[in-house]
Amino acid sequence: MNAAAVLMEVLRAAGVRYVFGNPGTTELPFLDALPDSGLEYVLALQEATAVAAADGYAQATGTHGVVNVHVAPGLANGISILHNAARAKSPLVVTAGQQDSRFLVDAPILAADLVRMAEQFTKWAYEVRRAEEAPAALRRALKVALTPPTGPVFLALPMDLMTPLIEDAGEGPPPVAARTRPEPGALARAAEILGAARAPLVIAGDGVARAGAGAELVALAERLGARVHGEPFYRRTSFPGTHPLWRGGLYPGPAAVRRALEGFDAVLIVGATVFTWFLHAPGAPFPRGLPVVQLDDDAWEIGRSWPVTLGIVADPRAGLAELDAALAARMGEAERRAAAERAAALAASRAEVVARARAAAEAERERRPIGQAHLFATLAAVLPRGAVVVDESASSLPFALRYLPFDTPGSFYGSKTGTLGWALGAAVGVQLASPGRKVVATVGDGSVMYAPQALWTAARHRLPITCVVPNNASYAILKAGMLGLDLASAKRGIFPGMDLVEPEIDYLGLARALGVRAERVDTPGELRDVLAACLAHPGPALVDVAIDRGFTEVRV
Template structure:
């Protein structure tokens, strides 16, 4: 078979049925061949950021490595943000980009560039394919590496002339890898946890990725342990309505330390080293706390803090083993579970009290808008969140229990929300998808709306429209305290003119509404599961206020 035929053969055997891309001249051999291969669906994005975000969402929804095809150095550079997000969120992707014809690379042709050099900082591994006979082997290797813990994007540079060669190449067979088993040392770790006076668990995103939520629930209930999600979690790693769930840890070491103070043993499961956002000088772990750390990636053990017991193995298999060892061994677990129920009831009552005094008509208070979203979500919905300040509030009001119901990225590359929502719905059309977006994030990825309309993907996009970069104003106020009342904010406002996202949706041919109050928002979202086309909801929310106004 030819190199191009071998590429498609590998894709078939790896379970790929959809190719995400934005093409150029170097991709013409691949595109031309696809016209004769109906088993592959080519999904077009108008900019590489949207392409990468769609592939990321699709990989998460299907549980399979997604395949992306970009165009030369400039296209790859545009896609780097998506590769960075995938690397930090542990999403398995195989990303390719067409290189210029090798026969004139020495002449520095237009569009050529050092593709592997561009991709190396954000890829798990890079391959510069220079020989036709290497393409099947390296592509097969790329799929294996992308899925191996820690999962992430793997990049291949594919010269245009190589893809058009008629050279005969051989196809290496696919390896079937058994799932990782339980970590050694579980019995010793179980003894430490069972002896704890006040155990606490940090549920990392590795738990959700390994379908290990039920096993972690069993461990938590056996211990009666308080459970926190990792800072800025990317998914549902513990049921939000469970009485032992205490919310999400803040993305500052000082806040993490405060939350964990008073506990004597902590189980940190599948969590990437806490990854703080703002700097605080405190160590994240209280003095004297005993640390049991579990991860499928050996590099995580002891990465940023010492582990008294470091466990390396399959997260689901290891938690299942721990649960079996812990059942009936922890004194006081029933009392701690009852205390957790009381604490959860108090938190819910305080939240209800706060919501009772908030503005419910446009412009809506952000917390009230977040609560309206939570109230309107269909039971089986997937929430894709890229809303920054409103997203933090959403984490307070959401009570999502079903794994896979929440999608976020800790990558930091803005503009992923629209594409991720489209890709997720393409990957799992059985569940309605609602994307909650900040207005600034929406502008970063606006062209992704075109793909939603083009492929008639029934995502409901909710844009929290306050006309500003509110999180940056909050950060400045936190730094300066009361002196912020004299502050002018440079470059942090998106108006005038005010952004009207209903008009942006209309440009792409998408239906849109601007809601007037929280009731209309909740009622509109409740119909998300019945739509057969995308809809954009523009939600006017109140903007930033100075600290003395809040007081």
């Protein structure tokens, strides 16, 4: 077989089913081997959409998402999404065709140093130099991507090196048992710190979801009677959003996190980046003297920016299970009773929070333009059980997190970096990874225009994705940011380049041109029925919802 055919064999042996991509001339020798490979090519109309779809697939399956892009311009188109995948630690395998290696020295059209372009956002980046090494390079890339801490890798494939015949069995990467257990001494110390706490708190990061450790975290939090927060910019379901101990994500600013941690006497942080902020602000997030235990499968994350009392490098699932067992052995009747009392108090407090949120949505029932609370409360009411939400709603995100249930594993994915143009493509990958679940993309009107091409891919593959667009005809989150920064133009009501008007965008016409059913909602009375109809539609649908164009300032 030629090198390209062997690479397809390696991918198939690794369990890969889909190759996402947008083809170009330099990829033709590679793609020539695709028809007989047993792999399915998922065509995107722009590389950012292709990378996003592969990223969504990788996150939803926990295994490789494979994408093939077109040399330097194609890689450049996809790098914003690759940046997101790097922060999300997705096991993404990005390949790109490269110009013929025999005349790269002449700087041919489209060519560039692809490795230098990709390496800052990947665990490993490499350009194949001989046809014979291509299978070994791909096996290495597949292994590295999926070995914790997981993350993207990149391979450049010069077009002339895909056609020579080579000797290789086309085997997949070696199985790697990478779930590490915590050291017994560290485990005992962590159990001592947390077991002695009278007011423990848990911060759940996306690494909990990546490790499939949600049930273990719930068991530990319930044993401790601990309040649970998501890390700032949490974008996965690491703890059930309807659980009585859940209190939502921490606000992404040091002062806000510090306020949230006041009154607690021990903190456990699992699978989180400590911490990602929105804007610069002075101060430290941890109150002085607060014991902090951090568990992560990535040593880089332990005490990365702020000192912790105890760091444990271990698989979150194994680490949480063993820590819970250690706590069970350590806690006596008095500690268990105190934990139950804390849990009851937290449940009562959460019930009050939920009631206030419900009342706020109810107060908007007749409001026009439609309020965001009413929109997301209504969407929550009609969502099928087990639905998956892929979000890039920007200024509407707080309402999505407040009202949508996110109570089952894999029920929420969001843009880890705030990258726009990710969610519609990611929804394609998530739906392919979750054929038995309904996928809903909540995407702001401004975000839609970064990657509307994904709608065509959804239509081509008849994917039942429902896209809900909260439409305020603006970049409202930037307006809120200008107010929060106390900028002079904002005080005068001037927001340069932030209004999507004159003309307003016809999202219905756009979606229908790409083969997608589209409906518009202007009044609250019609919202529920339109959402329900589009959710029941067997193919892709878009619901354009005219929402209140007001906004509030964002501060840190």
